[in-house]
Amino acid sequence: MSERVIEALLLVAASVGVLTTIGIVVVLLLEAVEFFTVINPIDFLTGTVWSASILPFRFGVIPLVVSTLEVAFIALIVAVPLGLLAAVYLAEYASSRVRNVVKPILETIAGIPTIVLGFFALNFLTPVILRPLFSSVGTFNILSAGIVVGLLITPLIGSLSEDALRAVPRGLREGAFAMGATRFEVVRRVVVPAALSGVMASIILAMSRAVGETMAVAVANGFNPQLTVNPLEQGGTMATFIAQITSGDTPQDSIQFKSLFAVALVLFSMTLVLNLISNRIVARYRNKYA
Amino acid sequence: MTAATTPAVDTPPRFNPQVSRRQLTGTIFLGACMAAIGLLLIALIALLVDVLTKGVPWLDVGFLTGVPSRRAAAAGILPALVGSLEIGLMTGLISFPIGVAAAIYLEEYARDTFVTRALRTNIANLAGVPSIIYGIFGLAIFVRVLGLGRSPLAAALTLALLIMPIVIIATIEALRAVPDSQREGAYALGATRWQTVRGSVLPAAAPGIVTGVILAMARAIGEAAPIIVIGAAAFVTFLPTPLQEGFSILPIQVFQWAARPQADFQGIAAAAILVLLILMVILNGLAIVVRNRLARNIQW
Numbered sequence: 001m002s003e004r005v006i007e008a009l010l011l012v013a014a015s016v017g018v019l020t021t022i023g024i025v026v027v028l029l030l031e032a033v034e035f036f037t038v039i040n041p042i043d044f045l046t047g048t049v050w051s052a053s054i055l056p057f058r059f060g061v062i063p064l065v066v067s068t069l070e071v072a073f074i075a076l077i078v079a080v081p082l083g084l085l086a087a088v089y090l091a092e093y094a095s096s097r098v099r100n101v102v103k104p105i106l107e108t109i110a111g112i113p114t115i116v117l118g119f120f121a122l123n124f125l126t127p128v129i130l131r132p133l134f135s136s137v138g139t140f141n142i143l144s145a146g147i148v149v150g151l152l153i154t155p156l157i158g159s160l161s162e163d164a165l166r167a168v169p170r171g172l173r174e175g176a177f178a179m180g181a182t183r184f185e186v187v188r189r190v191v192v193p194a195a196l197s198g199v200m201a202s203i204i205l206a207m208s209r210a211v212g213e214t215m216a217v218a219v220a221n222g223f224n225p226q227l228t229v230n231p232l233e234q235g236g237t238m239a240t241f242i243a244q245i246t247s248g249d250t251p252q253d254s255i256q257f258k259s260l261f262a263v264a265l266v267l268f269s270m271t272l273v274l275n276l277i278s279n280r281i282v283a284r285y286r287n288k289y290a
Numbered sequence: 291m292t293a294a295t296t297p298a299v300d301t302p303p304r305f306n307p308q309v310s311r312r313q314l315t316g317t318i319f320l321g322a323c324m325a326a327i328g329l330l331l332i333a334l335i336a337l338l339v340d341v342l343t344k345g346v347p348w349l350d351v352g353f354l355t356g357v358p359s360r361r362a363a364a365a366g367i368l369p370a371l372v373g374s375l376e377i378g379l380m381t382g383l384i385s386f387p388i389g390v391a392a393a394i395y396l397e398e399y400a401r402d403t404f405v406t407r408a409l410r411t412n413i414a415n416l417a418g419v420p421s422i423i424y425g426i427f428g429l430a431i432f433v434r435v436l437g438l439g440r441s442p443l444a445a446a447l448t449l450a451l452l453i454m455p456i457v458i459i460a461t462i463e464a465l466r467a468v469p470d471s472q473r474e475g476a477y478a479l480g481a482t483r484w485q486t487v488r489g490s491v492l493p494a495a496a497p498g499i500v501t502g503v504i505l506a507m508a509r510a511i512g513e514a515a516p517i518i519v520i521g522a523a524a525f526v527t528f529l530p531t532p533l534q535e536g537f538s539i540l541p542i543q544v545f546q547w548a549a550r551p552q553a554d555f556q557g558i559a560a561a562a563i564l565v566l567l568i569l570m571v572i573l574n575g576l577a578i579v580v581r582n583r584l585a586r587n588i589q590w
Contacts, residue, residue: 006484007399013391014400017413017458020451024423027430085326093320106330111570113512115541116341116563119548123556124340139551151333182309184316205418212420214515215541219548239422239515246429246519264426268419275418279411 028268031261038255044262050225050236052245052256059259061266063227067142067235068267071217072210074146074231075153079206082150083157084199090158091165092187103159110155117148118219126220134232143231145220149213153206160205164198165191197285201278208274212267214239238267341567345560353561357527358543362554367562369526370543373442374569376530377539378511380446381453386503388450389457396458397465398487417455424452425519433520439535440521446532448516453506460502464495497584504577508570514541540566 036044039059047060086106090099121144130137130144137143168191176186192199217237223244225236236244242260250257306312348362356366400406428448438444468491476486492499522542530537540562547559 003482003484007395010391010395010399013388014395014409016388016392016451017416017454018409020427020454021412021416023431024419024427027427028423031430082326082330085323086330089320089323089327093323102327105334106327109330109334111508111512111574112337113514113541113566113570115512115514115544115548116337116567119544119559119563120337120340122548123344123560124336151330154330182312182316184319185312187319208418212422214420214422214518215545219545239420242422242426243515243518246425246521261426264423268423271418271420272415275415278418279414 024268028261028265031258032265035255035258035262039259039262045266048227050241052225052241052259053248053250057256059262061238061263063225064236064238064241064263065266066227066229067221067225068211068237068239068270070142070229070231070235071146071149071213071221071237072207074143075150075210076203076207078147078150079154079157079210080203083154083202083206084161086154086158087161087165087199088187088192091162092183092191106158107155109151110159112152113215114152114213115215115219117152118145118216121145121148121216121220130232137232138234140220140222140224140234141232142221142228142235145217145237146231148216148220149210152213152216153209156206156209157202160202161195161199164195164202167198168194197281201281204274204278204281208271208278211274212239212271214243218243238263242267341560341563344557345562345564348557348561349564353558354565358525358538362547362552362558365547365558367540367543367565369529370538370540370562371565373522373526373530373537374511374539374541374566376532377442377446377449377517377537378507380443380532381449381510382503382507384446384450385454385457385506389454389503389506390461390499392454393458393461393465394487394492397462398491399483413455413458417459420515421452421513422515422519424448425516427451428516428520438533440537441533441535442530442537443532445517445520445522445537445539448520449510449513452513452516453510456506456509457503460506461495461499464498464502465491467498468494497581500584501577501581504573504580508573508577511539511569511573512541512566514539514545517542518545540569 044059044061046062047058048062049058049060050063051058090103094102122139125147126137126139126141126144130141134143172190172194173186176190181189218240221237221240222234223236223240224234225241226233228235241263245257245260353366354371355368356364357369359365396406396409400409425448428444428451432438432444432447433440436444438447472490472494473486476490481489517539522538526536526538528536544559544562544566547555547562550556
């Protein structure tokens with residue numbers, strides 16, 4: 001085969017990703033437009049009642065968005081302190097021997113299928129931990145879903161933040177030490193501020209991951225699209241709605257089924273914006289000390 | 291630019307001469323760090339203990355070789371296990387050549403142009419698309435447009451796209467780790483670009499690439515969300531073939547059993563989780579073995 005042909009073939013392979021992106025956007029837009037010819041997009045985006053399985057059908061996406069953000073925020077409340085403290089410990093305090101043991105163990109959390117975390121929430125977290133603390137907590141609840149999603153994004157924040165902390169040049173630390181700062185003062189006033197952009201990027205990326213998580217939430221919280229901010233109650237996220245409507249026997253040409261594409265479009269837009277912000281932060285501050 | 295590149299170090303309002311107090315704050319902080327790691331380890335252990343105590347009593351030969359049943363005691367996992375292995379293998383076989391070729395193009399061929407940068411940015415963004423969105427794409431394109439139906443092949447194609455960014459990124463890292471002297475040596479002998487890549491760079495990068503692909507397959511086997519959208523069947527008592535409609539996979543089986551309130555079904559869900567986790571451990575172990583095996587032949 002000539003060199004030209006090979007290069008062309010490799011380029012075709014490299015274009016698969018672009019085709020996937022275009023394909024996703026086109027599929028979501030085409031099907032969502034069909035939905036929006038029946039349902040007014042303004043009503044969809046501002047409506048506060050979602051009922052796609054019980055008559056009368058109502059398609060107001062606000063309850064789904066509220067539940068989704070609730071899960072994501074609880075996840076961040078869990079994951080940001082755990083991930084950052086773990087990252088600081090591994091980057092600044094741990095000996096390489098401790099690090100080589102602890103880091104792979106923490107990273108296995110990231111490798112656990114998310115449905116397993118959902119099972120853990122339903123069978124352990126809710127009945128054993130949350131029920132004794134909050135007597136009103138339901139079998140399915142947003143809080144347990146948020147906590148396990150927090151667990152699954154902690155390694156993401158931890159390992160990306162650790163990279164950012166390690167990228168801070170030694171000289172900065174030594175300068176601070178030379179001025180008589182204690183180890184904690186060096187971490188708090190020099191290393192963490194210098195690594196802040198990387199840390200922020202990791203948190204935003206983790207939030208995007210939490211917004212799109214499906215299976216852990218589907219098992220821990222189920223799907224009940226009520227407009228509630230009480231995390232002890234059951235909610236319904238955008239991703240779990242998509243799972244629910246596609247796993248049932250809803251006819252694929254019905255308006256209820258079509259609504260999933262509109263919901264998916266909102267979900268896709270939210271994660272895309274978060275990813276772009278995160279990439280932007282990383283790109284802007286890359287090689288800051290090079 | 292100096293001002294912008296200097297980190298924002300805020301000076302304390304005044305110097306605190308009490309070193310022992312300052313050390314104490316540090317000790318408390320270190321304690322918090324270790325508590326965070328301890329909490330994560332405890333969560334991981336609690337998860338394993340919970341799944342083990344609920345699942346082990348149900349895990350026997352009958353469970354591994356049986357088919358799903360309306361009674362938990364008679365239910366088995368075989369169709370889902372075979373489905374997971376079959377789809378995992380197909381996913382790997384599809385994403386391996388395309389992902390590696392894409393990475394070779396980006397790393398060894400492409401010049402630093404606008405198009406190349408766009409391709410790279412696109413891969414980073416694809417890695418952040420929620421898996422359930424891939425399921426919607428798969429449903430529209432593979433199931434409907436290509437007419438593959440709700441088949442294992444449609445599932446494998448969808449998962450292959452899902453793990454493609456992981457394969458590409460892992461391959462790029464492996465290619466970057468190959469020193470340029472390796473390439474220059476080949477060019478010096480008169481090799482063309484492709485001969486250099488094939489004969490000199492790829493063998494050196496192979497351990498990293500194969501490890502990346504195996505880990506990506508493990509990721510694919512644990513995914514359930516896109517497969518739900520594609521439409522895994524609720525009740526499969528036959529072993530799936532690639533083009534036949536109707537199949538199940540382990541995470542979907544877990545999902546269906548975990549959705550039932552009875553303790554027995556939670557038990558077999560836990561047993562299915564154990565099978566899934568064992569599969570993950572085997573794949574991760576395989577990745578380590580392959581890396582060590584292949585790396586032994588490389589010296590520079």
